[in-house]
Amino acid sequence: DAGVIQSPRHEVTEMGQEVTLRCKPISGHDYLFWYRQTMMRGLELLIYFNNNVPIDDSGMPEDRFSAKMPNASFSTLKIQPSEPRDSAVYFCASSPRPGSGSYNEQFFGPGTRLTVL
Amino acid sequence: AQSVTQPDIHITVSEGASLELRCNYSYGATPYLFWYVQSPGQGLQLLLKYFSGDTLVQGIKGFEAEFKRSQSSFNLRKPSVHWSDAAEYFCAVGQRTGRRALTFGSGTRLQVQP
Numbered sequence: 001d002a003g004v005i006q007s008p009r010h011e012v013t014e015m016g017q018e019v020t021l022r023c024k025p026i027s028g029h030d031y032l033f034w035y036r037q038t039m040m041r042g043l044e045l046l047i048y049f050n051n052n053v054p055i056d057d058s059g060m061p062e063d064r065f066s067a068k069m070p071n072a073s074f075s076t077l078k079i080q081p082s083e084p085r086d087s088a089v090y091f092c093a094s095s096p097r098p099g100s101g102s103y104n105e106q107f108f109g110p111g112t113r114l115t116v117l
Numbered sequence: 118a119q120s121v122t123q124p125d126i127h128i129t130v131s132e133g134a135s136l137e138l139r140c141n142y143s144y145g146a147t148p149y150l151f152w153y154v155q156s157p158g159q160g161l162q163l164l165l166k167y168f169s170g171d172t173l174v175q176g177i178k179g180f181e182a183e184f185k186r187s188q189s190s191f192n193l194r195k196p197s198v199h200w201s202d203a204a205e206y207f208c209a210v211g212q213r214t215g216r217r218a219l220t221f222g223s224g225t226r227l228q229v230q231p
Contacts, residue, residue: 004160031217043161043207043221056218091160095217103149103168104211106219108160 002026004109006092012115018080021112024073025094033106034067034077035091043091049075082116089113119144119210123222130198131230138193138225140208149211150191151219152182156204164206167191178202203229 005024013019025032033048047057052069060067064083069075079086092109096102120143130136142148149168153161165176172184182193191208205226209219 033218042223045218048218050217056216093161098217103166104217104219105149105151105163105166107163108153110160 004092004094004107006090006109006112008112009110010113010115012117013082014117015083016081017116018078019082019086019114019116021077021090021092021114023075023077023092023109025075025092026107027073028096029094029107030097031095031106032069032075033093033095034075035093036088037091037111038088046077079114082114084116087114087116119148119212119220121208121210121220121222123206123208123225125225126223127226127228129228129230132200133197136193136195136198136202136227138206138208138227140191140193140222142189142191142208142210144189144210144212146213147186149213150182150184151209151211152176152180152191152193153207153209153221154178154204155207155224161207164193198227198229200229200231203227 007022034046037043046059047067049069067077089111091111093106095106122141124139151166152164154164155161164180165174167174167184175181180195184191205224207224208222211219
């Protein structure tokens with residue numbers, strides 16, 4: 001099993017540019033989560049999907065952030081326009097459906113380190 | 118709403134010494150409980166989980182944790198720490214029904230002295 005795959009691993013961009021982060025969850029997992037990690041705020045849940053449908057996006061900071069999951073094997077997190085305060089590590093995680101020997105555990109990708117200049 | 122408190126931001130132990138990292142949670146029922154470890158520049162790796170049954174659970178890398186309902190705690194322990202255990206450790210709580218997202222604590226950074 002390849003685990004959760006994220007790309008790119010590092011992204012450096014200038015303020016005002018559009019940024020797209022990508023995630024491939026573990027095959028067969030029904031849930032996908034996007035997190036942001038900063039020194040100041042720790043690990044924050046941005047949004048999560050169940051069967052490609054957004055369930056809770058209350059953590060999305062503002063309208064500049066959007067997330068999509070067009071199919072079970074791919075999700076994107078987009079920031080447009082980006083700002084320096086968006087600099088952080090963004091993690092994607094996936095989780096199996098309940099009752100399949102799963103107890104809500106999440107499996108994390110390696111993260112994308114975003115720097116907005 | 119559920120919450121998780123990790124009271125120790127930073128802990129330093131000597132290699133070979135025992136370790137205990139504290140975690141307290143707030144939740145109306147018995148939750149699912151997890152410990153994750155994050156090495157520098159890496160994602161979070163699941164160390165162990167509690168869902169029911171034996172309150173002492175074993176995990177990877179020689180770690181164990183004990184669920185104490187009366188104290189709403191799920192402390193992580195290791196009898197002898199190795200230098201490679203230096204990392205940040207996160208406790209997390211999840212609901213048994215409904216909302217699937219986990220609530221994470223703020224983390225404890227472990228430093229290991231030679």
